[in-house]
Amino acid sequence: MDQRSALEDLCAPAAAGHTAMQTELARKWLTHFGADRVQDLDLGMLEAIAGYVRKGVSPPGE
Structure with a gap:
């Protein structure tokens, strides 16, 4: 995933x-x-967040 797609x-x-x-x-x-x-x-952080969002994972403590 490139920076543009992570931002998108x-x-x-x-x-x-x-x-x-x-x-x-x-x-x-x-x-x-x-x-x-x-x-x-x-x-890297944007890619990780995008992956969590696609999987429906909430941040810790949520």
């Missing part, structure tokens, strides 16, 4: 066909890692 996975949920649950999970993961926006995280 998290930035454009409606365009990519993501559900409301996936959008909320992405927001929770961003908050969990202390990021206000996806540009605050590196590519």
